[in-house]
Amino acid sequence: MHILFATAPGHGLTLPVIPLMWAARAAGHEVLLATTSEMADVGARAGLTVVDVFPERDVWADLMATVLSPDGPGEDAPEEYHLAARDQGPFSLFTATMTRGTVEAARAFRPDLVVHTSDHAAGLLTAAAVGAEVLEVGNRISWSMRDLDWRAGHDVFGRGEVVGVMRAKLGIGDVEPVPVARLDVRPPSMGGLAAGQEHPDERDGAPWWPMRFVPYNGGTVVPDWATRRPERARVAVTLGTVVPAMSGVSGLAVVLEALGGMDVEVVLAAGTADLSGLGTLPANVRSVGYLPLSAFLPDCAAIVHHGGSGTTATPLFYGIPQLVLPSFADNPMSAARVVERGVGLSHDPAGLDVATVQDAVGTLLTDPSFRAAATEVAAEMATQPSPAAVLERAISGTAPAPR
Secondary structure, eight states: OEEEEEOOSSHHHHGGGHHHHHHHHHTTOEEEEEEOTHHHHHHHHTTOOEEESOTTSOHHHHIIIIITSTTOSOTTSOHHHHHHHHHOSHHHHHHHHHHHHHHHHHHHHOOSEEEEETTOHHHHHHHHHHTOEEEEEEOOSSOOTTOHHHHHHOOTTOTTHHHHHHHHHHTOTTOOOOOSEEEEOSOGGGTOOOTTOOEEOTTTOOEEEEOOOOOOOOOOOOOGGGGSOOSSOEEEEEOTTHHHHHHOSTTHHHHHHHHHTSSSEEEEEOTTOOOGGGOSOOTTEEEOSSOOGGGTGGGOSEEEEOOOHHHHHHHHHHTOOEEEOOOSTTHHHHHHHHHHHTSEEEOOGGGOOHHHHHHHHHHHHHOHHHHHHHHHHHHHHHHSOOHHHHHHHHHTTOOOOOO
């Protein structure tokens, strides 16, 4: 079977789906990932065959630099950028720039099944264009299209002008295929579904299935220190990839000063962010650049982070308490989920001071209820169907197209 995966060009929008791609390849299917920008290289390094569907520009870099600026795209920007700017929002930009290339890749690849994330309309439009079956993946821990209140207040598909224009340009018409299923990766006690549960979607009757979130943060040669248990409590600190690009790393100063005054070992995973403005780091802080959380998080006692969906879900998988300092987008929703479930704490980063950070991290390290709740959630996640099991179920009713 030929399976096309379509994802948007952000780490948090692509990486959570890679274990499902691996499951498809390991089962013997032909797999093609349709994405762009840095995710084309990330997918290739994950062992996947990838097509860059918009190679003429770095859509993600342009998004960070211009599309979210008050001035919008410059006059020399492609037509797609101006179209997306009128619709307002990053997902409209992805739809405008990525749909044509994804459809062209699909027509060459001839997929039997198109797998796309809930926030990536280019995948759905591609399935409609080539007449393939569809599997929709909810890749967020903070929200799901299964939630009626979320669906009512958010147009995550950008179903305004952009989708209409792309349908007309590509001759897709109003066809909107009903998915074989939609997948909810949230733990049952945080809004998801338990193993064996199904939930019909009110829009078209397609079933929602549970799927276990399996962390993928990239591969690495594990450093020697990460293979040994720490002698004192280890605390991870990260702001993901988007926050440093948009807001810088000044928010880390208070966190690191606070942790520098505690009897803990700190692992700062700040990627390629420029840390020079932070001055000399405290002696107990190990700055590791980009190191996948999976390489060292299992031995951590807590994590401090920005509330990105993947960054929130990964410590849940490992049963690690977390302090969330939510920035923007769906970060506050992730923080609310963490607090409601009792697996961690949250605080507005704008009002943060050293004493507050020390108090919050100290509470996570000494109050056993947070570790107990996080362990419960990890156990819940372990009972949900694996990506391999879900994929096998999805393709069992999908007949391969003649070739």
